[in-house]
Amino acid sequence: METLMVDSVQNSLRLFMHRNAIFFCERLCAEFPTELNLQLLATCYLQNGKAYCAYQILKGTSMPHSRYLFAMSCFQMNLLQEAEATLCPANEPNAEVPDGAAGHYLLGLIYRYIGRRGVAIEHLMQALAIDPLLWAAYDELCVLGAVEDANEYFSDMAAQHIQKQYLSESNSLNSSNGSEFNNGSSNMSVTFVDSIPRQSKQLLANNAREISSIPPSSAIAKVPASNSGTSNFSQFITPPAATQLSGVAPPPLCRNVHVSFNVANNDIATKSNNIAVQTPRRKLLDEGKLRKVSGRLFSDSVPRRSTRLSAEAIAVASSNATQITSNGNSHTSAKFLGGFSSSSSSSSKVNAASSRSLTFKKGHSWISESFDEGRRSEDFDDSRMENMATTSSYTSMSGDVRYLEQGKTIGDLAQDSRLISGAQELLCLLRTLGEGYWLSCSYRCQEALEVYLKLSEKQFNTGWVLSQVGRLHFELVDYYEADHFFSLARRVSPFILEGMDMYSTALYHMKEEMKLSYLAQELISVDRLSPQAWCALGNCYSMQKDYETALKIFQRAVQLDSRFVYAHTLCGHEYIALEDFENGIKCYQSALQIDQRHYNSWYGLGVVYLRQEKFEFAEHHLRKAYNINPQSSVLMCYLGMAQHALQRNEDALEMLERAIAADKQNPLPVYQKANILSLDRFDEALNVLEQLKESAPHESCVYALMGKIYKRLEVHEKAMFYFGLALDLKPPAADVATIKAAMEKLYLPDEMDDIL
Amino acid sequence: MSRVWTRDRRVVTAGGRQAAMATELDGEEETAAAAGKLTGSPQLSVEDDLREMAKNAAWSVSSYKPGNNVLSLRDDNLDTYWQSDGAQPHLVNIQFQKKVKLQLVILYVDFKLDESYTPSKISIRAGDGFHNLKEIKTVELMKPVGWVHISLSGNDPRETFINTFMLQVAILSNHLNGRDTHIRQIKIYGPRPNPVPLQPFHFTSQEFISYSTIR
Numbered sequence: 029m030e031t032l033m034v035d036s037v038q039n040s041l042r043l044f045m046h047r048n049a050i051f052f053c054e055r056l057c058a059e060f061p062t063e064l065n066l067q068l069l070a071t072c073y074l075q076n077g078k079a080y081c082a083y084q085i086l087k088g089t090s091m092p093h094s095r096y097l098f099a100m101s102c103f104q105m106n107l108l109q110e111a112e113a114t115l116c117p118a119n120e121p122n123a124e125v126p127d128g129a130a131g132h133y134l135l136g137l138i139y140r141y142i143g144r145r146g147v148a149i150e151h152l153m154q155a156l157a158i159d160p161l162l163w164a165a166y167d168e169l170c171v172l173g174a175v176e177d178a179n180e181y182f183s184d185m186a187a188q189h190i191q192k193q194y195l196s197e198s199n200s201l202n203s204s205n206g207s208e209f210n211n212g213s214s215n216m217s218v219t220f221v222d223s224i225p226r227q228s229k230q231l232l233a234n235n236a237r238e239i240s241s242i243p244p245s246s247a248i249a250k251v252p253a254s255n256s257g258t259s260n261f262s263q264f265i266t267p268p269a270a271t272q273l274s275g276v277a278p279p280p281l282c283r284n285v286h287v288s289f290n291v292a293n294n295d296i297a298t299k300s301n302n303i304a305v306q307t308p309r310r311k312l313l314d315e316g317k318l319r320k321v322s323g324r325l326f327s328d329s330v331p332r333r334s335t336r337l338s339a340e341a342i343a344v345a346s347s348n349a350t351q352i353t354s355n356g357n358s359h360t361s362a363k364f365l366g367g368f369s370s371s372s373s374s375s376s377k378v379n380a381a382s383s384r385s386l387t388f389k390k391g392h393s394w395i396s397e398s399f400d401e402g403r404r405s406e407d408f409d410d411s412r413m414e415n416m417a418t419t420s421s422y423t424s425m426s427g428d429v430r431y432l433e434q435g436k437t438i439g440d441l442a443q444d445s446r447l448i449s450g451a452q453e454l455l456c457l458l459r460t461l462g463e464g465y466w467l468s469c470s471y472r473c474q475e476a477l478e479v480y481l482k483l484s485e486k487q488f489n490t491g492w493v494l495s496q497v498g499r500l501h502f503e504l505v506d507y508y509e510a511d512h513f514f515s516l517a518r519r520v521s522p523f524i525l526e527g528m529d530m531y532s533t534a535l536y537h538m539k540e541e542m543k544l545s546y547l548a549q550e551l552i553s554v555d556r557l558s559p560q561a562w563c564a565l566g567n568c569y570s571m572q573k574d575y576e577t578a579l580k581i582f583q584r585a586v587q588l589d590s591r592f593v594y595a596h597t598l599c600g601h602e603y604i605a606l607e608d609f610e611n612g613i614k615c616y617q618s619a620l621q622i623d624q625r626h627y628n629s630w631y632g633l634g635v636v637y638l639r640q641e642k643f644e645f646a647e648h649h650l651r652k653a654y655n656i657n658p659q660s661s662v663l664m665c666y667l668g669m670a671q672h673a674l675q676r677n678e679d680a681l682e683m684l685e686r687a688i689a690a691d692k693q694n695p696l697p698v699y700q701k702a703n704i705l706s707l708d709r710f711d712e713a714l715n716v717l718e719q720l721k722e723s724a725p726h727e728s729c730v731y732a733l734m735g736k737i738y739k740r741l742e743v744h745e746k747a748m749f750y751f752g753l754a755l756d757l758k759p760p761a762a763d764v765a766t767i768k769a770a771m772e773k774l775y776l777p778d779e780m781d782d783i784l
Numbered sequence: 785m786s787r788v789w790t791r792d793r794r795v796v797t798a799g800g801r802q803a804a805m806a807t808e809l810d811g812e813e814e815t816a817a818a819a820g821k822l823t824g825s826p827q828l829s830v831e832d833d834l835r836e837m838a839k840n841a842a843w844s845v846s847s848y849k850p851g852n853n854v855l856s857l858r859d860d861n862l863d864t865y866w867q868s869d870g871a872q873p874h875l876v877n878i879q880f881q882k883k884v885k886l887q888l889v890i891l892y893v894d895f896k897l898d899e900s901y902t903p904s905k906i907s908i909r910a911g912d913g914f915h916n917l918k919e920i921k922t923v924e925l926m927k928p929v930g931w932v933h934i935s936l937s938g939n940d941p942r943e944t945f946i947n948t949f950m951l952q953v954a955i956l957s958n959h960l961n962g963r964d965t966h967i968r969q970i971k972i973y974g975p976r977p978n979p980v981p982l983q984p985f986h987f988t989s990q991e992f993i994s995y996s997t998i999r
Binding site: 507533598605635638669694696723724726729732736754758759760765768772 | 832833834835885887940941945975976977978979982983984985986987988989991993994995996997999
């Protein structure tokens with residue numbers, strides 16, 4: 029009965045029938061209140077968006093996957109401290125993180141929002157090490173500014189990992205086993221136990237493979253020590269592995285011996301082993317070993333496994349790969365176990381690449397990154413025939429085992445090569461994307477543009493990439509091109525929301541009222557509850573100078589998603605427009621708390637202090653913004669203005685020169701330069717202004733400044749002429765007053781005149 | 785650019801009883817217009833480069849009838865009004881937190897509804913506080929209906945704005961010699977600050993403006 033219920037629940041989850049799933053799951057938990065069932069129920073709740081329910085039922089559970097789910101619900105409820113405590117219990121400093129890569133990714137997010145950037149980066153890197161296809165972790169790393177080179181994350185090693193994972197799954201258990209064994213983790217030996225008999229066949233076939241082969245018998249001999257062995261690697265092995273191992277009783281000694289014999293006989297070349305691979309496998313094997321037969325049955329289900337969740341496969345592969353390179357460590361295993369990332373697209377690619385999509389279909393309940401180890405045994409028991417891809421899909425090592433049983437050898441070779449090439453292709457794509465992305469996060473826009481252009485046309489013409497390209501043009505202050513690319517993105521994927529807030533700001537700068545209001549309307553109709561849509565609408569109102577309404581709208585965006593940085597920054601801008609500096613500063617600071625590298629907020633703070641005439645503060649904040657985004661000519665211009673206000677005219681002029689060089693189209697630094705020169709170096713100033721006049725003939729302030737200089741030089745006719753020109757261009761009332769006053773006083777000596 | 789009120793009243797007050805009265809009062813209105821008396825306009829027309837300045841100011845009145853207090857002057861509701869309850873002149877005091885540049889005072893009054901409560905002579909004073917207010921403008925109204933725009937600028941372009949801590953609107957007398965007065969809304973306008981700090985002049989062209997800020 030329990031099996032039936034579990035199956036029904038998972039089926040419902042897979043088909044998004046949440047109410048059914050929840051109902052059944054509650055019955056299931058009432059009937060058989062095991063922790064695994066609780067996990068299933070929590071998963072149902074989480075999938076339905078009810079984090080608070082999951083929180084309640086998982087309080088106090090200790091299995092790794094439960095802890096992961098609990099931490100996930102805490103995170104969604106913004107109880108960051110609890111989430112952290114769950115995943116990293118204070119009294120067990122060396123415990124592994126549940127669910128491997130996913131767990132590390134979640135921890136990275138938690139630490140990021142708590143504010144501990146260093147630790148966050150560590151965990152995200154760990155997550156990526158375990159699973160190189162975990163793009164979300166890479167994304168976070170870029171945002172945090174911790175990425176220097178995309179290649180180290182999506183290197184060929186990673187390809188080998190992926191490949192290994194797949195291969196290990198697909199009958200290359202031998203190799204993977206072998207590799208794992210090298211480190212002599214008893215775990216491996218354990219895993220070998222089951223696979224060994226089958227390995228023999230495959231070993232021969234696998235000899236050609238580069239994947240690490242069966243570990244030396246010595247490793248096997250360590251079987252009894254498996255548990256201790258595990259502990260050695262505990263720091264590397266991701267929790268699932270560890271817990272798995274601990275959870276599973278070591279295989280019977282006799283088996284191990286048997287295995288060792290086999291291994292010895294087989295004498296397969298060994299490489300560094302993916303102990304990790306072993307460990308997950310071990311778990312599977314533990315179950316599987318009792319069911320060699322069932323293993324065979326599984327082989328039939330293998331083709332069905334081709335469903336996605338290949339993320340796991342990839343994770344495994346990557347872990348394998350890492351193991352080969354590193355010394356076995358649990359690193360890989362960790363990856364293996366942990367590696368279920370959500371990079372489904374990538375995994376799909378790999379899957380596609382390898383005919384034997386080893387992706388095991390995850391049980392619906394575990395579609396999310398979680399990795400339900402505990403479940404595995406049950407799964408095996410109950411759902412062998414199904415594609416319950418226990419995430420442990422890598423535990424899919426068991427799958428491997430099964431494969432071994434099938435003794436597919438020749439076919440495997442072909443598949444392996446496809447796998448390898450597929451993994452490499454995938455990693456190549458990720459490398460390009462990754463490089464482009466981190467370059468754009470470091471604001472090296474031209475380079476990033478070039479990188480994105482390297483993508484294939486299919487990939488380039490997707491919403492994400494086009495939106496990124498639009499963003500790059502936006503940062504280069506090329507609003508026209510940005511508009512073009514963003515609208516392309518919208519045409520390609522009409523429901524895209526990411527980056528649309530930036531698009532609305534581009535339109536705001538271009539003063540395109542119609543386009544902006546149209547965009548805002550569309551976005552709201554796509555998703556009324558997305559912060560981007562409200563940001564766009566707020567920009568509309570702000571453009572019409574209705575600052576109060578714009579502020580209300582931006583505050584609504586903040587309410588919808590308090591972790592959306594840009595909404596906070598825009599609130600800050602509106603407060604400043606309303607001259608409410610205190611609240612403006614608060615908004616900018618909350619934006620910076622979420623994302624320290626959001627240079628717009630640093631800029632906003634700098635402008636506030638400029639207005640309040642606290643020039644030192646202003647220069648400090650503008651410099652921070654400039655350090656984050658060193659290519660922005662606008663920032664350089666403002667920095668120059670702040671330095672001028674601090675009377676550091678030499679520095680100011682130098683900075684303005686840099687700004688001019690950075691962007692020839694930006695007239696502002698030229699104007700500022702003339703402004704500074706107009707204090708004493710009149711002729712130079714006039715030269716500069718003459719040039720500026722050519723490039724921006726309709727700008728009243730240029731003529732006004734020229735008039736002012738001529739007035740100083742007492743060339744009255746020219747002064748009058750230029751003042752008149754300035755007035756003709758219809759400046760606002762305040763300027764008219766100033767200019768007219770200057771004209772009146774033209775023939776009077778230049779007294780203490782603030783403005784002119 | 786400093787004068788913003790509209791003057792043509794005849795068109796505005798056309799209609800029914802008004803028309804009859806109009807013919808009768810035509811002569812009066814013409815003289816009124818000629819004499820520089822203000823009669824309100826139904827439209828609140830303010831230039832784009834001006835903005836309402838008194839949201840964060842402290843508003844007080846010399847006297848009020850319970851239920852018709854100073855809040856009615858700022859509630860954006862033309863049906864509610866402030867009614868004074870004491871001796872003339874009735875005063876509306878607006879105190880700002882810092883010295884501000886002001887250009888325009890706009891009142892909404894309605895002779896048809898308020899008749900003898902409608903103000904007829906208004907004096908505007910400015911200064912640092914109650915102790916040194918100086919009159920800067922006096923206007924007379926003639927049966928106004930709608931928004932009455934009172935400009936604070938002088939003739940000199942240097943005097944487009946007044947720079948002050950405090951403004952006082954004094955109602956010196958009402959129509960038909962009424963004692964108390966009704967005012968339905970008051971708005972104060974001044975220039976917008978330059979969005980780009982530390983600049984001697986505003987930017988007018990699109991090229992300059994699009995490069996002028998980061999958002």
